[in-house]
Each structure stands twice: as C-alpha cells, then as structure tokens.
Amino acid sequence: KLHGRREIYDAEVPRGVLVLTMGLDTQDNRLEYEVVGWDRDEQSWGISRGVIPGRADAPGVWEEVDALMERQWKLKNGSALRVMAAFIDSGGHFTQDIYRETAKRYRAGRKIFAIKGEGGEGKEYVRIMKKDTGPYQSPKFIIGVDSGKEAIMNATGLDKVGARYMHFPRDYKAGYDMEFFRGLISEKMVIHRRAGQAVTAWEKTYERNEPLDCRNYA
Numbered sequence: 435k436l437h438g439r440r441e442i443y444d445a446e447v448p449r450g451v452l453v454l455t456m457g458l459d460t461q462d463n464r465l466e467y468e469v470v471g472w473d474r475d476e477q478s479w480g481i482s483r484g485v486i487p488g489r490a491d492a493p494g495v496w497e498e499v500d501a502l503m504e505r506q507w508k509l510k511n512g513s514a515l516r517v518m519a520a521f522i523d524s525g526g527h528f529t530q531d532i533y534r535e536t537a538k539r540y541r542a543g544r545k546i547f548a549i550k551g552e553g554g555e556g557k558e559y560v561r562i563m564k565k566d567t568g569p570y571q572s573p574k575f576i577i578g579v580d581s582g583k584e585a586i587m588n589a590t591g592l593d594k595v596g597a598r599y600m601h602f603p604r605d606y607k608a609g610y611d612m613e614f615f616r617g618l619i620s621e622k623m624v625i626h627r628r629a630g631q632a633v634t635a636w637e638k639t640y641e642r643n644e645p646l647d648c649r650n651y652a
Contacts, residue, residue: 436590437615440604443479445510447471448601451479454507456520457651458499459644460490460528467502468648469517475597478589481507483609483648490528496535503544521575521651524548533570540572547572549651551579555634559585582650583621583636590619617645 447454451471458467465486471479488495499520506514524532536548550563557578589598602610620640626633 436600436602436618437610437612440602440610443603443605446508447481447515448479449510450477451481451509451515453518454481454515455652456502456517457648458520458522459647459651460523460526460532461644462527463487463489465490465495465499465522466644466648467499468645468652469502469507470649470652471515476589477595477597477599477601479601480603480610481608483614483645490535491531499546500539500544503539503546519545519547521547521549521577523551523647523651524574525550530570533568533572533574536574537570537572547575549575549577551577551647551650553580553636554578555580557581577651579647579650580634580636583646584623586646586649587619587623613642614645616640617642618649620646 441448448471450473452473454469454471456467456469458465465488466484467486468483469481471481486495486498499522503517503520506516508514522532522536524536532548536546539546557580559578559581561576561578563574563576585598589600592599595601604610617640620638620643621636622639623634624637626635
C-alpha cells in the first residue's frame with residue numbers, strides 16, 4: 435500500500451518541507467542512509483535513500499557522507515536546503531571510528547552525531563549520553579528505538595495527509611523500491627508473559643530492517 439501511493443514530487447524537496455535530517459545505519463561492509471524532510475507537525479517526505487559501500491573505518495566512506503551533508507537539495511522555487519543534522523548508529527564493530535569521525539566533523543561545524551539504540555518499553559525517545567571523557571568528544575545521543583518504531587508504525591497506518599503522514603517519491607532514482615518498504619515495516623510489536631507480567635518486544639518479520647533503523651535515526 436505504501437509503495438503504491440508513492441507520489442511525483444514537484445522538486446527534489448517538495449512543497450511543505452521545512453528541514454532535512456539524515457539517519458545512517460552501520461553494517462560491517464556498508465552504511466545505509468535516508469534523507470527525510472519534515473514539517474512542524476512531523477509530516478514527513480522521503481527524499482533519498484541509498485547505500486555507501488565500504489567499512490565505517492574507510493576514509494572514502496566518510497567522503498561520501500560529507501557529500502550528502504554538503505549537497506544542496508533543490509526546491510521548486512530554485513532555493514535549496516542542506517541536511518540540518520545527521521545521526522549515525524555507533525553500535526557494532528566501528529564504535530571508536532564513528533566517534534572519531536563524528537567528533538572531527540562536529541569541530542568543523544557539521545552536525546553529525548553518533549547514537550546508540552536502546553531497546554525497552556517506556557524509554558525516552560532521545561536523550562544525550564552522559565558526559566564524554568573519551569578522546570573523541572562531541573555530543574552523542576541515546577535513542578529509545580522501541581518508542582521510535584512505535585511512532586513509525588503508527589505513521590505508516592495514516593492515510594489522511596496531515597500531521598505525521600508519510601510521503602514517498604515515485605522517482606526510481608530516489609531509491610524507494612519495494613525492498614525499502616519491506617524493510618520499513620520489517621518488525622512488529624508482540625506481547626510476551628514473563629513472571630506473570632505482560633512484556634512487549636519488537637520482532638523481525640523481514641530480515642532486512644535497515645530502512646526502519648534509518649528512518650528511526652532520522
């Protein structure tokens with residue numbers, strides 16, 4: 435249904451978008467990303483999603499991240515927006531590399547921040563990590579990923595344009611193919627009983643959940 439309602443945008447950045455953000459998911463051999471446009475009511479527009487091949491400790495990978503941060507995304511009136519802030523997953527095997535590269539860019543005035551996801555019911559969606567005493571100092575954030583997933587799944591069910599409604603482009607070059615949508619809705623909330631208590635958890639229904647993670651970080 436989401437794939438079928440993709441739209442023809444009037445420009446790279448369609449009317450209604452006020453800011454752009456970017457979420458990046460870190461895998462062993464690539465980064466995946468999504469650039470998302472937002473209005474003040476959390477209505478969203480998918481702008482571009484794709485893959486940067488290579489390990490997160492490779493300089494060439496970060497050159498491509500920089501290019502996405504510096505790119506001017508065009509509006510119909512000829513003006514342009516840049517990504518206001520980007521958030522990259524620092525879990526996995528490249529934590530220190532991501533801390534180093536994001537700190538370097540933060541010192542240069544670029545707003546790209548390392549994040550760690552934290553599962554669990556009732557977690558605050560976004561909070562800053564405790565004071566950083568390591569060698570790569572810049573703001574880092576904890577993302578309550580389950581809260582984010584719940585918000586995203588609720589938004590995918592909205593069919594009336596307005597607050598929190600999700601728009602997606604029809605242009606194939608933007609990267610919103612059927613695989614993206616399978617990944618976006620790749621998890622579901624289930625309820626388990628533990629020690630007589632109902633406990634919620636998110637479980638995969640499709641293996642490739644990177645589109646969901648990228649949207650969560652964005």
